[in-house]
Amino acid sequence: MFLATIVFILISNLLIIFDLAGIPQEPLYLVPAYIVLSLIFIFCLICPSFKRFPLAGLKNTQRGTALLIEFLITCVADAILLTTYLVMNGWDFGERTVIATIIIDIVVGNLIFWNGIIRVYITSKQIGLKWRLIGILCGMIPVAHLIALGYIIKLTYREYKDESSRYYLNEKRRGDQICATKYPLLMVHGVFFRDFKNFNYWGRVPADLEANGATIYYGNQESAGSIEDCGKQLAARIKEIVDQTGCGKVNIIAHSKGGLDSRAAITLFGMAPYVASLTTVNTPHRGCQFADYLLGKAPVALKNTVASQYNAALRKVGDKNPDFIAAVSDLTSEAAKTFNEKCPDIDGVYYQSIGSKSVRAASGRFPLNLSYHLVNYFDGPNDGLVSIPSMKWGADFTYVSPKKSRGITHGDMIDLMRENIDGFDVRETYVDIVSGLKQKGL
16 A cells, blocks of 8 residues: 555656656656556556455455545645645746646546545445445535545445454354354344345344354244244244254244244244244334334224235235234234233243344434334333333343444344444354353253
8 A cells, every 4th residue: 555655646746756856857757757657556556455355355345445545645645745846936837847747636636536436336335325325426525525535435444344354253263163053043034024045134144153153044934924923934944944954953043023933933833842042132022012002093094005015015025925914913012911921931942132222213224213212202212113121031131232322223133234333243243142052052
């Protein structure tokens, strides 16, 4: 990066550097210098830094970030050198050296900037759509464009550092196989989502678990259905895995309503002999009072209209018999009370839970930013959907505490946005959970 920065500054300001140094601006000197610098300049545009890239996908993100940093440094250096030259020459803008330097600065600056921004826009996973749009909209607004660029650089630089660190951490402990549990993992999704091949409900979590020795299967139950219907589907899935692999049992990790579906499979549909543990993540074990309120206040016609639209959409993504009303109704506090009475925990299965809290509406993505205040009013401190008291279940409860003003939302707990959050490493959170199961001999 140091070499590239020096080359960018030299080629941008060669004319005034020659003049300030008293070197004659003759073809004898300028042409060879420009030819050599131009070749090095092209090389530096292609390879602006020599950092190691443990993951192929990080290469262009890191190099794009390096180019953007070098662009800012070069712009500052250009401004200083050009101003110094103008001061020494009485602010004479008519000199060919000044005009030529300004033209070269613009051309070189654009080559560096566009090379860098295109790389990070194409390859970065942390910028997101919002900052891509902000960067475009602020591109021609003085000062605002520098602020936007600075934030994009911050995001992409951190992305490279974080992903590199995780890679080396996993490589360091690969031989320990800390997530190689006795029984495989069955990861169970929540309501209104499905297990898709090309879009993992659990984000980057499964890959890290597998890198540390875990064997993973997925629930594949319908996204919208009653707890009992989904529980029956999960029971069939558990039996299928056990019969096909001979693993004997599974360790279930379930998010949101998936935790209730899993409890139903264990207790109501006889899967206790085939389940070693159940870890529920942000699951509404005691329901949500705000769901009672919404279902009680919404007109029947409105509920039926919304339900029919959701059901139609869910059929298109794979649900055979979606039931929006049943799925939502089972999440009310009254329904949860009834469910808990008829679905007690079973001896021999280890139950534990994990939960988190958001601290402000803006922490969540749509629609969690809309529901946060409503849930807070009816249920208290929550993750945007589920209150903390409702999440607690089993022998142990782990609370993921919020950091700064960000908090950890319902979606953050499954890496929904694939976002690196200050003070919270979602992948390491699950590695800790699974390594804990291994330590318990499960």
